[in-house]
Amino acid sequence: xxxxxxxxxxxxxxxxxxxxxxxxxxxxxxxxxxxxxxxxxxxxxxxxxxxxxxxxxxxxxxxxxxxxxxxxxxxxxxxxxxxxxxxxxxx
Ligand SMILES: [Zn+2]
Numbered sequence: 217x218x219x220x221x222x223x224x225x226x227x228x229x230x231x232x233x234x235x236x237x238x239x240x241x242x243x244x245x246x247x248x249x250x251x252x253x254x255x256x257x258x259x260x261x262x263x264x265x266x267x268x269x270x271x272x273x274x275x276x277x278x279x280x281x282x283x284x285x286x287x288x289x290x291x292x293x294x295x296x297x298x299x300x301x302x303x304x305x306x307x
Pocket of ligand 1: 227228229230231232260261262263264265
């Protein structure tokens with residue numbers, strides 16, 4: 217909560233205000249001693265967080281078209297009732 221307040225409730229990388237998560241700047245597995253230090257926390261949106269985590273575990277970033285497709289699928293799973301199509305079919 218302190219990290220969210222400090223960073224203004226938005227992703228520090230892209231400014232998004234939805235799907236926010238608090239990231240450990242230095243991964244917990246490397247620096248468990250400072251895992252709860254406010255200075256080691258930053259607010260990221262789910263998208264930026266996933267990208268950072270992929271890099272940390274040694275994967276290359278996905279090509280942009282594949283990344284967009286994966287996000288689309290993830291959004292549909294998160295918000296099954298928010299899509300316009302779903303509303304159209306609701307009696
Ligand atoms: Zn972001």
